[in-house]
């Protein structure tokens with residue numbers, strides 16, 4: 001058992017240490033549940049803060065979903081959903097999609113921009129566009145197109161496959177199709193056919209070469225293109241992608257190249273095709289000031305282009321509308337310091353002010369909000385399989401020999417624990433523990449004595465964390481992370497790399513909470529490990545009750561004979577798309593539900609996750625060939641007398657049936 005040395009201040013400075021009363025308490029030492037309320041649970045998990053009213057905790061102790069429906073909000077229990085999944089033999093892990101939440105977002109985005117336009121007297125309109133890359137799943141795109149029908153909601157495509165999706169799935173010809181990213185001849189030709197069909201399909205130009213190709217292909221097909229130019233703004237943004245913003249951003253035309261693009265189009269007699277100015281400041285814009293600054297700068301480019309003779313008419317603001325993952329309403333990377341209303345009003349006002357000052361007609365405003373639109377609809381549900389704790393276990397010492405010096409010293413430390421000398425106690429315990437390990441390595445002590453000594457060390461740490469530290473008014477800073485080192489490991493039936501890749505890749509903090517048992521106090525501090533055999537396959541960054549990032553989460557005691565379900569929330573954006581096959585864990589089962597006005601839960605779609613045979617074929621194996629190879633081995637064993645014919649048959653059946661099974665842990 002390896003307990004890490006106490007973290008140094010620099011490593012841990014961004015993460016709040018887990019020293020709170022909740023974290024210094026353990027199940028066997030705590031008082032009963034009588035005083036624990038659902039409100040206490042809401043407070044521990046910050047539910048009211050991050051859920052924006054979509055999720056709560058019901059009287060049954062389960063997470064509840066407040067689903068907006070045509071006749072008002074209808075609240076249902078996660079229990080109904082879990083039971084429904086069980087009835088349909090959809091086993092955990094499951095990616096749950098709640099359609100009502102997609103509908104709500106699409107409608108609200110359009111209504112909020114509409115209101116801002118109305119109240120400010122802006123003299124044009126707003127068009128929403130969904131970037132397919134944020135969640136490409138067919139059912140999601142279908143739901144967005146359906147919900148956005150009355151608003152002519154469009155689609156953004158960044159590649160040829162995405163354009164093919166957009167062409168087939170976009171609503172009426174009023175809806176925009178925005179083509180971003182690098183475009184080859186085939187991409188451009190396809191977009192030009194969309195123009196022929198009457199669609200407002202814009203090519204957003206990233207480079208002069210691309211522009212020349214667009215000009216050439218348009219002439220070839222004799223189709224008038226709709227052209228946009230993406231501008232590289234100098235506005236820097238806060239948050240995770242700060243370094244990639246401003247002059248060092250990867251995409252867009254600089255002022256010089258923008259002017260060169262205008263000159264190319266003028267020379268070709270196609271300047272009237274330049275209808276859009278596009279910019280994208282980055283995703284998850286945490287600070288409204290950055291949004292305002294970016295919009296103002298973009299507007300100056302817009303005015304400049306109009307003054308140079310470009311007709312324009314559309315200003316595309318790209319994405320960036322952020323999600324408040326930790327509910328702190330702040331400029332922390334997982335939050336944002338504005339709400340949708342402020343975002344819309346600030347944009348509309350900023351554009352209007354600049355345009356009016358230069359007497360330029362108000363452009364149609366376009367935004368490509370992906371994250372904000374789809375994050376809330378998806379919840380990853382999974383069950384806990386087992387738990388490892390770091391509590392001492394009874395170990396009998398080897399009475400044939402006398403204890404070595406290190407064990408004697410550890411016994412001495414435990415005898416003399418003292419609140420005033422706690423730092424010294426910890427230092428001593430670590431010193432003698434290390435000495436003990438050296439002795440073991442050198443062959444001077446046996447395994448039983450090593451285990452006995454390790455156990456003493458754990459005993460010391462546990463007593464310090466749960467008995468000594470709670471007595472102190474102020475905990476020495478070096479000991480603040482001590483409780484984290486005793487945190488349990490809850491093993492969950494999921495893969496971080498498949499379902500929550502951003503938790504690993506960019507240290508994204510998602511809200512996590514148990515789906516039930518909220519009448520009970522969660523008294524264990526834990527991190528959550530996934531099924532992959534990878535030390536990065538874990539969740540160990542959580543938002544605590546105050547919205548600070550901490551290393552552990554409070555969970556309920558695991559009971560072997562009862563399922564324990566956890567949910568990771570706000571995962572509808574990017575996660576399904578970016579997930580990969582690490583350890584060959586495939587796509588999870590998916591359940592798309594719609595809550596009706598009468599409170600019924602409609603399982604609109606159930607998608608079985610990848611089978612083992614599916615994932616093997618993704619990496620070029622042919623399941624049938626594998627079976628044949630295995631069969632040959634079994635046949636050989638039968639011929640040599642190592643197994644019976646019956647054993648051979650059972651073995652082959654197991655292999656064949658296993659191929660069709662789920663890649664995750666099955667009951």
Ligand SMILES: Cc1ncc(COP(=O)(O)O)c(C=O)c1O
Nearest residue numbers: 280283284319320368369370371
């Ligand atoms: C051009 C463009 N538009 C829109 C988006 C979506 O951004 P978000 O999901 O932050 O709304 C992105 C993503 O980074 C993008 O690159």
